[in-house]
Amino acid sequence: MAKIIAVMNEKGGTGKSATATTLAYLLAKRGKKTALIDFDGQGHSSIIYGVKSINKLEITINTLLQKVIADETLPELESYVIKHKSGVEVIPSNSQLFTLERNLCNVDFRERILSQYVDTIREQYQYVIIDCMPQMGTPMINVMMCADSIVVPTQAELLSIQGLAELMKHYQIIQKNSNHKLKVEGILITMDSPHTIVSTQVMELIEHGFAGAAPIFKTHIPRSIKVAEAVLYHKTICEFMPKNPAAVAYEKFTDELLDGEEMEVCAVG
Ligand SMILES: Nc1ncnc2c1ncn2[C@@H]1O[C@H](COP(=O)(O)OP(=O)(O)OP(=O)(O)O)[C@@H](O)[C@H]1O
Numbered sequence: 503m504a505k506i507i508a509v510m511n512e513k514g515g516t517g518k519s520a521t522a523t524t525l526a527y528l529l530a531k532r533g534k535k536t537a538l539i540d541f542d543g544q545g546h547s548s549i550i551y552g553v554k555s556i557n558k559l560e561i562t563i564n565t566l567l568q569k570v571i572a573d574e575t576l577p578e579l580e581s582y583v584i585k586h587k588s589g590v591e592v593i594p595s596n597s598q599l600f601t602l603e604r605n606l607c608n609v610d611f612r613e614r615i616l617s618q619y620v621d622t623i624r625e626q627y628q629y630v631i632i633d634c635m636p637q638m639g640t641p642m643i644n645v646m647m648c649a650d651s652i653v654v655p656t657q658a659e660l661l662s663i664q665g666l667a668e669l670m671k672h673y674q675i676i677q678k679n680s681n682h683k684l685k686v687e688g689i690l691i692t693m694d695s696p697h698t699i700v701s702t703q704v705m706e707l708i709e710h711g712f713a714g715a716a717p718i719f720k721t722h723i724p725r726s727i728k729v730a731e732a733v734l735y736h737k738t739i740c741e742f743m744p745k746n747p748a749a750v751a752y753e754k755f756t757d758e759l760l761d762g763e764e765m766e767v768c769a770v771g
């Protein structure tokens with residue numbers, strides 16, 4: 503049964519899509535059967551994984567969720583999943599997903615629609631990574647209800663910390679009341695410019711403010727223009743330029759995440 507890892511932060515532009523797409527790529531490269539759900543109407547994960555015209559997609563995560571809502575039979579996974587040569591299988595998205603919040607309004611058990619869909623693919627994968635949209639609402643509550651853990655990419659900037667505080671509030675409510683298994687995998691500092699005053703001071707604030715509530719990954723992802731350039735070629739940084747410092751950092755972040763899982767298994771065993 504797949505582990506479901508959601509990459510989320512209510513603030514926009516914190517590195518969610520870069521992190522979700524790269525993490526999925528690295529897990530697949532390490533031989534893990536991995537799916538990536540693009541859960542953002544902007545379709546950034548779909549674009550990075552090679553979809554040229556997202557609005558021409560016939561089946562997206564939105565159409566699949568509409569079928570769940572209507573209690574209709576879902577199409578075969580093979581008919582809509584986008585298979586990338588790395589091994590990652592992408593469930594794509596486009597702007598239709600922006601209608602989901604409204605369409606969930608009068609639906610019974612509306613917080614569990616995504617869980618119902620994910621349950622249908624869970625046995626096919628070891629990891630399902632979810633690239634989330636940058637705003638809280640019923641769709642994001644759906645993600646928190648079905649995920650096992652969340653990774654929170656955060657820029658080392660003061661304004662990003664506000665988004666982090668809001669997200670942690672929602673996390674605590676859902677974890678306490680509805681999804682007890684949900685944990686924070688960690689806060690991941692992205693687009694870092696190490697040794698600058700802002701980076702050092704913001705790190706102190708994060709460590710001071712969130713140390714008890716959420717782990718912080720030791721690895722920080724440095725800022726590199728090559729991460730944005732990679733998107734032009736529909737690639738993650740690790741495929742585009744594996745020796746780039748940001749790519750190397752993403753490898754270390756993936757090591758940390760997998761090591762954390764092993765420690766958990768040992769503790770349980
Ligand atoms: N380490 C990095 N160095 C430089 N640029 C980066 C880095 N990570 C991401 N970017 C760029 O910053 C922008 C925002 O990143 P990304 O799209 O991953 O954020 P996001 O949180 O998914 O945004 P949104 O909230 O809009 O979905 C993109 O142009 C991306 O290419």
Ligand SMILES: [Mg+2]
Pocket residue numbers: 518519520542544546633634
């Ligand atoms: Mg994004």
